[in-house]
Amino acid sequence: MPLxxxxxxxxxLRMVEEEIIRNTRSDEPLLTEIAMHAVSxxxxxxxxxxxLLSFKAVGGTDLQKTVMVAAAFELIxxxxxxxxxxxxxxxxRRGTIAAYRxxxxxxxxxxxxxxxxxxxxxxxxxxxxxxVEMVAEACSQMAESxxxxxxxxxxxxxxxxxxxxxxxxxxxxPIEASAQVGTYLxxxxxxxxxxxxxxxxxxxxxxxxxxxxLDISGKEKDIGKKRGMDIFDGKANLPLLIAMQDHYPNxxxxxxxxxxxxKTEEEVEEAITIVKSTDALEVxxxxxxxxxxxxxxxxxxxxxxxxxxxxxxxxxxxxxxDR
Amino acid sequence: MPLxxxxxxxxxLRMVEEEIIRNTRSDEPLLTEIAMHAVSxxxxxxxxxxxLLSFKAVGGTDLQKTVMVAAAFELIxxxxxxxxxxxxxxxxRRGTIAAYRxxxxxxxxxxxxxxxxxxxxxxxxxxxxxxVEMVAEACSQMAESxxxxxxxxxxxxxxxxxxxxxxxxxxxxPIEASAQVGTYLxxxxxxxxxxxxxxxxxxxxxxxxxxxxLDISGKEKDIGKKRGMDIFDGKANLPLLIAMQDHYPNxxxxxxxxxxxxKTEEEVEEAITIVKSTDALEVxxxxxxxxxxxxxxxxxxxxxxxxxxxxxxxxxxxxxxDR
Numbered sequence: 001m002p003l004x005x006x007x008x009x010x011x012x013l014r015m016v017e018e019e020i021i022r023n024t025r026s027d028e029p030l031l032t033e034i035a036m037h038a039v040s041x042x043x044x045x046x047x048x049x050x051x052l053l054s055f056k057a058v059g060g061t062d063l064q065k066t067v068m069v070a071a072a073f074e075l076i077x078x079x080x081x082x083x084x085x086x087x088x089x090x091x092x093r094r095g096t097i098a099a100y101r102x103x104x105x106x107x108x109x110x111x112x113x114x115x116x117x118x119x120x121x122x123x124x125x126x127x128x129x130x131x132v133e134m135v136a137e138a139c140s141q142m143a144e145s146x147x148x149x150x151x152x153x154x155x156x157x158x159x160x161x162x163x164x165x166x167x168x169x170x171x172x173x174p175i176e177a178s179a180q181v182g183t184y185l186x187x188x189x190x191x192x193x194x195x196x197x198x199x200x201x202x203x204x205x206x207x208x209x210x211x212x213x214l215d216i217s218g219k220e221k222d223i224g225k226k227r228g229m230d231i232f233d234g235k236a237n238l239p240l241l242i243a244m245q246d247h248y249p250n251x252x253x254x255x256x257x258x259x260x261x262x263k264t265e266e267e268v269e270e271a272i273t274i275v276k277s278t279d280a281l282e283v284x285x286x287x288x289x290x291x292x293x294x295x296x297x298x299x300x301x302x303x304x305x306x307x308x309x310x311x312x313x314x315x316x317x318x319x320x321x322d323r
Numbered sequence: 324m325p326l327x328x329x330x331x332x333x334x335x336l337r338m339v340e341e342e343i344i345r346n347t348r349s350d351e352p353l354l355t356e357i358a359m360h361a362v363s364x365x366x367x368x369x370x371x372x373x374x375l376l377s378f379k380a381v382g383g384t385d386l387q388k389t390v391m392v393a394a395a396f397e398l399i400x401x402x403x404x405x406x407x408x409x410x411x412x413x414x415x416r417r418g419t420i421a422a423y424r425x426x427x428x429x430x431x432x433x434x435x436x437x438x439x440x441x442x443x444x445x446x447x448x449x450x451x452x453x454x455v456e457m458v459a460e461a462c463s464q465m466a467e468s469x470x471x472x473x474x475x476x477x478x479x480x481x482x483x484x485x486x487x488x489x490x491x492x493x494x495x496x497p498i499e500a501s502a503q504v505g506t507y508l509x510x511x512x513x514x515x516x517x518x519x520x521x522x523x524x525x526x527x528x529x530x531x532x533x534x535x536x537l538d539i540s541g542k543e544k545d546i547g548k549k550r551g552m553d554i555f556d557g558k559a560n561l562p563l564l565i566a567m568q569d570h571y572p573n574x575x576x577x578x579x580x581x582x583x584x585x586k587t588e589e590e591v592e593e594a595i596t597i598v599k600s601t602d603a604l605e606v607x608x609x610x611x612x613x614x615x616x617x618x619x620x621x622x623x624x625x626x627x628x629x630x631x632x633x634x635x636x637x638x639x640x641x642x643x644x645d646r
Binding site: 026027028030031034079080083086087104105106107109110111112113114116117118120121123124125127128129132133135136139140141143144145146147148150151 | 349350351353354357402403406409410427428429430432433434435436437439440441443444446447448450451452455456458459462463464466467468469470471473474
């Protein structure tokens, strides 16, 4: 059993890291600097990790294309984070100052576009129609769900289905695509590609729900940003949506705070306290656990290997993380 | 001789238009709406036009890939315009309200990202490493030059070389890439690819200089936006840079206005009047004319045809346009 999910692919992740850094370089020093700031904010590299483990788990050997597409996923992911932070007015990202706070909105916007270009360049260089479609489909759905998110902001009675649709596009689809592309490039069977897509999709959903939970109950020094940002921004957040349901105590007060356009820090703290006083965090965690169980079923299509073990470990880590 | 540069490729441009519109569709109606707003602001479709004419001029026959990449160029161009307008605080684009003014900054930013994704998807589907590199290189240089532009804003003594570097990346490179890709996909010789690259690059530079001139002397109803925006934003603009040179009358006053962070409408009008009182517009136009002559040399690699005639006409139109 590997000690951590990334242990069997340390060398490969290092290659991805090099590919990422190579692709932040430009003739404009400031652009390179902002791009580097964005990609080196200490992310978990989960998307590249899942792509590499899926590739290895189905016996893939010619690593080069998978390294390229894994780097592409991370570059595109970084691009969306830079743009998301502009849109959310976020102060920090993973404990580091958000790019647009450090360099200004204009420059961060340009650097985000640049990271998109460099990510799609790598994706396109693989010269596989299937890979281009998988990457583009995930990215299109990301944009769709971000747009949907702006439409339902501050909605106190957001249906569970809409919530799932949002987090599917926003978080789960890119993780699904990473698993899918890795399995595909590793020469996996159609059955394995379907299984690993399901693994990625469900573990992605679980990941986002845990993110929602941490937004409410995490320690700020662990999560690297202020708590209660979803409440503050009026963003869909599962424990919050649960606790706003009619039959929950103080749900009327919670809804009042949530639907306000402007909130004070005290109101956000009050909302957090209300959510915590209910079983909403527990109910949300049970959802995440169910999704994690579902994700493990997808692994059944894989032969036993240290890479499959690592994918199991990764699925555990998603639930147990505190940041 | 064709009546207008787009006359011999009307049918092909219609195919590109369909491809563009197909690629604005998404499952999120609001996203589709903003994407449509962005691509249908009545642009000149110069990039697709140049790609198609180059393709035809070297005898290309299998049109499909060129239609795809021509649509890709236009989708990416629209994406950058949406993001540029956010960065510039522009009110209108080609006479139509800027996307971010109509839909808000957040949504425009997301829609721009979406158009990028859809453009790069089309570019990647062609499955040519060369084409991906040409498109990505042009886009990287676009980002680099936009970044450089933010660095030199309000610089009253910008060297001519830096100005050329900015407009090369911002405007000329994507037009060069359109010509290059069209010639390449049409099966042109290396000589023809080099010739058409030079055509695209130089006509792109001339185009931007005419844009700069129109920003100062154009009619607002023709250019579809307020006059003097470059002065207002402190952007590099050739006639302005010329008139700010020491030996020009009132150049000190012009520099004073230009380097201000905040300017009144009266000051912008005063600056326009000063520039117009000099020969700066004429000097700039001579630069544009030189570049146009240089661009025509690139056409010498092509055999005579109605498509070559159309490219000549296009080069004339670039100089004679009033919008």
